[in-house]
Amino acid sequence: MRFRRGLGLNASDEALARAANADNDAEREFGVPLTDDELSELLRRDQVIRDDAPTARKTVVDSFGGHMLSGVWMDNIGGGLLTVAVTGSPQAVREKLAKVVDHPTRLRVVVRPHSIVALEQIVTDLRAAASKDGRNLSGMRLDERTNRIQVATTDDIEETRRWIAETVGAGAPVDVEPGEVAPVGTKSNNSPPLRGGQRIDSLDGWTCTSGFTARGPNGYYVLTAGHCSKADVYWDQVGTPIGIADRSDVTGTDVLRIPVIVGTALTNEVTLAYTTGLDAYARYQTITSSQASSSDFVGQVSCITGQNFSDLRCGEIITRSFDVSVRDSDGRLVSYTNGREVDADCSGGDSGGPALRSGQARGIVSVKVARPTANDTCVYVHIDSAMSQIGVTDVLVAGPVLET
Structure with a gap:
């Protein structure tokens, strides 16, 4: 509905x-x-x-x-x-x-009265001032349709409004609402090979969702959210070894890469649904392309999936410029300005899951935006910028199964 x-x-x-x-x-x-x-x-x-x-x-x-x-x-x-x-x-x-x-x-x-450039400058000024003044502006949405910035905070609403007026001016196009931005960090493993949309577990006790299999200069990788763990942590796909993460970035993006152990099978599929028992079945979507970061727009439909999903959850992109600043479980500051907020919900353990549409890889699920007075939403980092920053060349689009 x-x-x-x-x-x-x-x-x-x-x-x-x-x-x-x-x-x-x-x-x-x-x-x-x-x-x-x-x-x-x-x-x-x-x-x-x-x-x-x-x-x-x-x-x-x-x-x-x-x-x-x-x-x-x-x-x-x-x-x-x-x-x-x-x-x-x-x-x-x-x-x-x-x-x-x-x-x-x-x-x-x-x-509309304000350009995107002007709105982006307000977000930049607020983020810098919040860091200096110790304000909790965990999420900021640059809303092209309303031509305003919406700030989500757990601080006192009226006090935050006064502080914003003092910081960027009383007439600035900024709205404040109660809300909390939190990292969300699948399905049981049905069988190898490695693929996106599966539950993955780290040796230090964290559970996330695999995003996509990918190719890099030194072999193949599984991608997930950077806040799921630091580098040098071992991961498996519920019993199937993946490898030891060698890079975890949470500044400017939110992505982790895990080099796949040589000899492991992987595929360009994403798991959408899986059941166990006598009537067990699995349903996948084959990834055939990867979206350029300049090719998505507000109002375009994107879908996400993760460990708490029985299938796809789809909704329109609300903003291409969601600003995130929140601490992960290791105390690292997860911060980026170009998150894609989609009108669909996600929950703990969905972190790292794929954002996709019609076989096209679009992003890595990062955070949930919980609002007591509005629908909860999900934010993903775009796959294009994530791959560029993490040192991965392309999402795997050849298949069905490759041996590394």
């Missing part, structure tokens, strides 16, 4: 019944039943994002300057329109974009 409402789909009992009776690939694509028309519409929105969103963003910046761009997103509630927000000259921008996009009838240009 949360998925349907978030994407602007009919949430009536009749619509749910029609979706349940449909014979299509909706559950494989989005983790929920959809009617044929709904599935076609969501796939069409995907196509509009792929075709036009990068072009629209680049055209505004190149033709009008970075100070003009306030955001680019898919407006799912508004019927699937690609929305470009600018700080001025909307008619000129609309005329320019209509000539270069593939789907001009799906394009809308709106005006």
Whole structure:
């Protein structure tokens, strides 16, 4: 129901019944039943994002300057329109974009007072001041659609508002809400080979979820969240040895790499569901590509999975710029500014799990944002920047099974 409402789909009992009776690939694509028309519409929105969103963003910046761009997103509630927000000259921008996009009838240009550059500077100033003043701003969302910054904190709300006004000005576009950002750190092992979406355990007692198998300069790796452990810790896939982690980064990203023991089988699959017993079965999604970090947009649907999931959980990307600053179990500061917040929940043990969509690797599950007055959400670090920082060249897309 949360998925349907978030994407602007009919949430009536009749619509749910029609979706349940449909014979299509909706559950494989989005983790929920959809009617044929709904599935076609969501796939069409995907196509509009792929075709036009990068072009629209680049055209505004190149033709009008970075100070003009306030955001680019898919407006799912508004019927699937690609929305470009600018700080001025909307008619000129609309005329320019209509000539270069593939789907001009799906394009809308709106005006917002603050550019993304200006909002990012406010986040930077708040983070620096919070560190100096000892403030707990564990999560900050740069919301392109509202053109505001939303701060989640466990500190006193009114006192935090006063401090923000003193720090960045009383008129700054910043909202404060109660909320806690916490690392979340699967399924039982059904059998080797190594793959994403599986429960993995460390020798020092921590449980996380494997993200993807990957290739690097010195062989193959399993990727998971950096806050799951420091380097030099041994990991296994519930009895199947993986190896000893050799790198764990929690600054600028949140990713850990585990070199796979030579001779171990691994595959480019991600486990979506698994049951035991006489009727045991497993369902996988094969990873065939990896998303570039510049190719995702607010309003695009991403999915996550982890040890607490029986399948995919999907939702729209709320922001591409979620700022995280929180301590892990080892006392290290997990900090980055470009987290992807998705409208889906995750829980302890899901850390490191894959973010994906339709066979495309998109990220590594990092933290849960718990809000007493709103839906809990999940944040993942993008796979592109994570691989670059951790020294991995590419997610494994060849298969079905490779021997290292």
